[in-house]
Amino acid sequence: MAPRQSTPRAVLACGEVRTTLLPARQALDIRSAAGLLALRADERVLLSERPGLYARSPATLTGVDCPLPSANGARIRAVGTVTAHAALTEGRVLQTSAHCSLPATGPDQRRPWGEYLVRPGVVEPLGKLPHEAVARGVLDGPRRGDLDVGLIADGLLTRLLRHPLLDQRAPFRSRPTRLRWAALPAAPGEGPSLERFTLAEDELRTVRLRVPEDTAATDLATLCDDLALHDWLLTTVVRMLDGVRLGATAAEDPGAAVRALRPAVDHLLHLWMPGARVSRELAPLWAPLEERPGFTRQWQAMVQRIRDQLTLHTVQAVHREAEPAP
Amino acid sequence: MLVFAASDKGGTGRSVTSANLAYQRALTGDHVAYVDFDFGSPTAAAVFDVPGAMRGAKEHGLHSYLEGETAEPVRIDVWRQTEHPLLRTRPNQSGRLVLFPGDIGGGEFATGEEALERCVDLLLRLNSEFDVIFVDLSAGRSYAVDMVLAATAHPRMRALPFRWLVFHRWTRQHVIAASGLVHAEHGILRGGVERGHDEDALRAAIRFVRAAVPDPEAPSGPQVSSAQATWMQACDEALRRLAADHRIGDSVVLGIVPLEPILQWQEQLITEEDVLSTQIANKETLEALEEIARRLTDDTHWGRL
Numbered sequence: 240m241a242p243r244q245s246t247p248r249a250v251l252a253c254g255e256v257r258t259t260l261l262p263a264r265q266a267l268d269i270r271s272a273a274g275l276l277a278l279r280a281d282e283r284v285l286l287s288e289r290p291g292l293y294a295r296s297p298a299t300l301t302g303v304d305c306p307l308p309s310a311n312g313a314r315i316r317a318v319g320t321v322t323a324h325a326a327l328t329e330g331r332v333l334q335t336s337a338h339c340s341l342p343a344t345g346p347d348q349r350r351p352w353g354e355y356l357v358r359p360g361v362v363e364p365l366g367k368l369p370h371e372a373v374a375r376g377v378l379d380g381p382r383r384g385d386l387d388v389g390l391i392a393d394g395l396l397t398r399l400l401r402h403p404l405l406d407q408r409a410p411f412r413s414r415p416t417r418l419r420w421a422a423l424p425a426a427p428g429e430g431p432s433l434e435r436f437t438l439a440e441d442e443l444r445t446v447r448l449r450v451p452e453d454t455a456a457t458d459l460a461t462l463c464d465d466l467a468l469h470d471w472l473l474t475t476v477v478r479m480l481d482g483v484r485l486g487a488t489a490a491e492d493p494g495a496a497v498r499a500l501r502p503a504v505d506h507l508l509h510l511w512m513p514g515a516r517v518s519r520e521l522a523p524l525w526a527p528l529e530e531r532p533g534f535t536r537q538w539q540a541m542v543q544r545i546r547d548q549l550t551l552h553t554v555q556a557v558h559r560e561a562e563p564a565p
Numbered sequence: 566m567l568v569f570a571a572s573d574k575g576g577t578g579r580s581v582t583s584a585n586l587a588y589q590r591a592l593t594g595d596h597v598a599y600v601d602f603d604f605g606s607p608t609a610a611a612v613f614d615v616p617g618a619m620r621g622a623k624e625h626g627l628h629s630y631l632e633g634e635t636a637e638p639v640r641i642d643v644w645r646q647t648e649h650p651l652l653r654t655r656p657n658q659s660g661r662l663v664l665f666p667g668d669i670g671g672g673e674f675a676t677g678e679e680a681l682e683r684c685v686d687l688l689l690r691l692n693s694e695f696d697v698i699f700v701d702l703s704a705g706r707s708y709a710v711d712m713v714l715a716a717t718a719h720p721r722m723r724a725l726p727f728r729w730l731v732f733h734r735w736t737r738q739h740v741i742a743a744s745g746l747v748h749a750e751h752g753i754l755r756g757g758v759e760r761g762h763d764e765d766a767l768r769a770a771i772r773f774v775r776a777a778v779p780d781p782e783a784p785s786g787p788q789v790s791s792a793q794a795t796w797m798q799a800c801d802e803a804l805r806r807l808a809a810d811h812r813i814g815d816s817v818v819l820g821i822v823p824l825e826p827i828l829q830w831q832e833q834l835i836t837e838e839d840v841l842s843t844q845i846a847n848k849e850t851l852e853a854l855e856e857i858a859r860r861l862t863d864d865t866h867w868g869r870l
Contacts, residue, residue: 262693383624393636397686401721408724409693412596441642482594484658 247342254338259415266330308376319362411502567727573742578776589858614649626668718761744811772819820857
C-alpha cells in the first residue's frame with residue numbers, strides 16, 4: 240500500500256469550545272498562565288500581551304476511530320486525530336477547544352496509524368462523507384459512541400481544572416458555556432458567512448458557518464474561541480445583573496448591588512475585544528453578530544448600567560454622610 | 566456551600582425534607598443544585614415531579630459519571646421540566662433549581678481513587694456555579710457517605726465550605742440511631758478523622774433535623790384523649806432527655822419539621838398554595854422548612870460547641 244501524498248480538501252470542519260471562569264482568587268499572571276497551559280514539554284505556550292493578556296497552549300492530538308454523528312442516521316466510520324488546545328484570556332477566562340476537519344472522501348479501509356498521524360487534526364471518513372448531514376448531526380449533538388469533539392474539550396478542561404496552581408476560590412459564581420460549531424464550504428467565489436448562531440440550551444450555543452475552501456481550520460477554531468469568549472462574557476454579565484435586586488428592594492441593603500456588580504468591574508469589563516485575534520479573512524464574520532442581535536451594543540448598555548448603579552450608590556453614600564445625625 | 570443530607574435509617578424524611586429545603590432556597594433567589602447520591606433508592610425525581618425527564622437519565626446519571634462512563638452527568642432543570650402544575654411557573658426572582666439524578670437502576674458501588682477524583686471535580690464545578698448544593702446521601706454509613714467524607718478532606722476541596730444535616734424521626738430508636746451515625750465507633754466523625762478531617766471542625770459542621778415530629782401540645786380533639794395527651798407529653802420529655810444524653814440535644818438541632826399528613830401520603834414539595842389556597846398542608850410545616858432553609862447559612866446556628 241503506497242502512502243498517499245496530498246491531503247484531500249476538507250469539506251467540513253467542526254469543533255466545540257468550553258468557556259469558564261478560572262477557579263482562582265487572583266487572575267494568573269503571564270508566567271503562571273504559561274505554567275498552567277504547558278500541556279507538552281516539546282512545545283511552548285503562545286503568549287501575547289497586546290491587546291490583552293492571552294495565553295494559548297500547544298495543541299494536543301487525540302486519536303479517534305468511531306462513527307460520525309449524522310442527521311440522516313447514516314453510520315459513517317471515520318479515523319484520524321482531533322486537535323485540542325486551551326487558552327486563557329487576561330488570566331481569568333479559561334477555554335478549551337477541540338476541532339477537526341474532514342475531507343469529502345477517504346480510503347475505503349482503515350490505513351496504518353502513521354498515515355493519520357501525519358495529518359494532525361484531520362479525521363477521514365471511510366468512503367464518502369455526506370457533509371451536510373454530518374454537520375447537522377454535529378450541531379444537534381452526537382449520540383453515545385459517535386465522534387464527540389466536546390468530550391475531548393471537556394476532558395482537557397477537567398485535566399486543567401485539577402492543576403495545583405488553581406486554589407478553587409473563584410471570585411464570583413458563574414456558569415460555563417459550550418459552543419459547538421460546524422463550517423461548510425461557501426459557494427465558489429463567496430466570502431465567509433455566518434449562517435446561524437443559536438442559543439440552544441441554557442449553556443449551549445451552536446454556530447454554523449460557510450467558509451471558502453482554503454480556510455485554515457486553526458483560524459476557524461480561533462474565530463470560534465473568540466465568539467465563545469464574548470458570548471460567555473455577555474451571558475455572565477447579563478446573569479449578574481439579573482441577580483441584582485434594584486429599586487425599592489435595594490434600599491434595604493444598599494451595599495448588595497455593589498457587592499454583586501463589583502466582580503464584573505474587577506474581572507470582566509476590560510475583556511471585551513471582539514475580533515482581536517481573528518484572522519483578517521474571517522474578521523467579517525463578526526459583522527452580522529454586531530448588527531443583530533448586536534453583541535457590542537448589548538455589552539455597552541450593560542457596562543453603562545453597571546456604572547450607573549455604582550454611581551448611584553456613591554451618590555447615596557455621600558448623601559447619607561452629609562445628612563446630620565438625628 | 567455544600568450541604569450533605571444524611572440519615573441512619575430509611576424513611577426519616579431525609580430526601581423529601583432536603584428537597585423542600587432546596588426548593589425554599591431557590592425561592593429566595595439562590596441558585597441551587599440537588600445532587601442525588603442516594604444510590605439504591607433515588608426518590609428526588611418523584612419529589613420534584615420530573616418523571617418524564619428521568620427517562621433521559623437512564624444512562625447518563627451520577628453513577629455513570631462517577632464510574633467514568635459519561636463525561637457530564639445529566640441535569641434536570643426543575644422549573645422547566647417538572648410536571649407539577651404549580652412549579653412550572655417559575656416564581657419571580659427565584660434562582661435556578663437543578664436536579665442531578667442518579668442512574669435508574671444503579672445501586673451502591675465500591676469507590677476507587679478515580680471515582681473520588683471525579684466526585685471532587687463535580688463538587689468543585691457545581692460550587693463554582695451554584696450558591697447551595699444539596700447532596701442527598703444513601704442511608705447509614707454508605708459508600709456515598711464515605712466518598713463525600715473523603716472528597717471534602719481532599720486538598721483541592723480545602724476552600725469549599727460544607728455542612729451536614731442528619732435527619733431522624735422523633736422516636737427512641739431513631740434518636741439512638743442518628744446519634745450512632747455521627748458519634749459511634751464507625752460513625753461520620755471517626756470516618757472523617759480517618760480521612761483527614763479535624764474532628765472539632767467536622768463536629769461543628771454537623772446539625773440534626775428532627776422530622777415528622779408530632780406536636781405533644783396539640784389540642785386534644787376527638788382523636789386525642791387527655792390521657793393520650795399527657796402520655797405524649799411525657800414521651801416527648803423522655804425523648805428530649807434521651808437526645809441530650811446521646812449528644813444530639815437541642816443545641817445541635819437546626820430545626821424541627823412537624824408531622825405533616827400530606828407527606829405521609831406522598832413525598833412532595835410543600836408550596837405556598839398547598840397552605841394558603843388548597844389548605845392541604847399545614848402552615849407550621851411550611852414555616853419550619855423556610856426557617857431551616859434560612860438557618861443553613863446563618864452562622865449563629867453553626868457556632869462551635
